[in-house]
Amino acid sequence: MSTATSDLSPSASTPKKPSVLAPAVAVVRSWKVPIALGAFAVIAILLFLIFGRDGVSxxxxxxxxxxxxxxxxxxxxxxxxxxxPILLVLIAAWAAWRASRAKKVPVWVIAAFAVIFMFGLLTWSATSLPVTATSLLVGAVSLSVPLIFGALGGVISERVGVVNVAIEGQLLAGAFVSALVASATHVAVLGLLAAMVAGALVSVVLAAFSIKYWVDQVIVGVVLNVLVAGLTSFLYSTLLSPNIATLNTPPRFERVNIPLLADIPIIGPMLFRQTIIVxxxxxxxxxxxYCLFHTRWGLRLRSSGEHPxxxxxxxxNVNRTRFWNVTLAGAIAGFGGAYFTLGSVGGFTKELTAGAGYIALAAVIFGRWDPIRATMAALLFGFATKLQSVLGTAGSPIPSEFLLMLPYVITIVAVAGLVGQVRAPAASGKAYVKQ
Structure with a gap:
């Protein structure tokens, strides 16, 4: 009886309101950036402090x-x-403190860390001759041009859903064809147009095999790079070398100074005393x-790579959208390849690009598949390449073998250590089969 009474009591008969539970929030702590900054801070202590040099730079x-x-x-x-070293240790410690609280390290902090480290490295390695900062920056922009064009092509291709490992082949094809056409016609503009066609043709092969026949996109890209490298090397030996004067002496674009802007210290020579390609x-x-994020074309492109x-x-039409945009990406990369022969080197040689396409692909990842960020990443890699040559010619105490490794080491550190948590376009690398 007592049991029945207790069951019918108001407290027992009134249903309890369900408790509202706060949604669980996953705390993600990424230690990649603090570890990378800490490693460079240790290097700075060893080089600049323990093995410091006397004198004035x-x-x-x-x-x-x-x-x-x-x-x-x-x-x-x-x-x-x-x-x-003190500044670098403080920045690395602050980055570790933010990581312990699951907070991201701002990009500007990483950039400031890099600038301070580079200033210390240049000061430590300088000789009695002055370091020409303007020449260093101008060279960095020049070396970044093909990387930026390649990265733009990579962003478009991967945003639409196709992994573009063939950037190296597109750059190399553009460099070869631009040298050949511009030398034969003595018209540099025709060389530029021919480079775009060559890069587009390489992309057509990539698109055909990966979109129509569902072949693994990474494998197709690697095969195309090897194919283009072998083909251009063979044609260089059999066609260009015996006819250097007529087929491998292309006209080069002259530098064009922008009035007033070209006279600004540092910025003027770096940005406004360049060739038309720049x-x-x-x-x-x-x-x-702009087109990628503010036009209907860009929306269609991104939707085909995110949720086909x-x-x-x-x-x-997902596959048609992918096909034509991958072709466009190849044309942009081929245009960048023309810079090697029409704006920089002045003639084609075997394997002229020297892995620039792979660095451009790293810039795409480091830039989180965003054109502006990928451009900044390409500028960083171009700066590393120019820094290697500047330190080498200035008689730096750093061994030459380490200097040759510098651009690629920075590429690896940037992608593996500083890129943090990133997400590629959801359907990138996956063939779309219409149900």
């Missing part, structure tokens, strides 16, 4: 054509060797960014 920031002359800047190596690169970066089933449902 001088930096030159002006050229003959600058409107305002900046005087030489002299810094004491021992003082810099103490201050720089100015077209500025336009290409803006157009790819949904895109197909609303009437988008």
């Amino acid at each position: 001088r930096f030159e920031f002006s050229t003959a054509g600058d409107f305002v002359k900046i005087p030489l800047v002299s810094v004491d190596r021992r003082i810099v060797g103490v201050i720089v 100015y077209l690169m500025y336009i290409a970066v803006f157009l790819v960014w 089933q949904a895109a197909d449902t609303v009437g988008i």
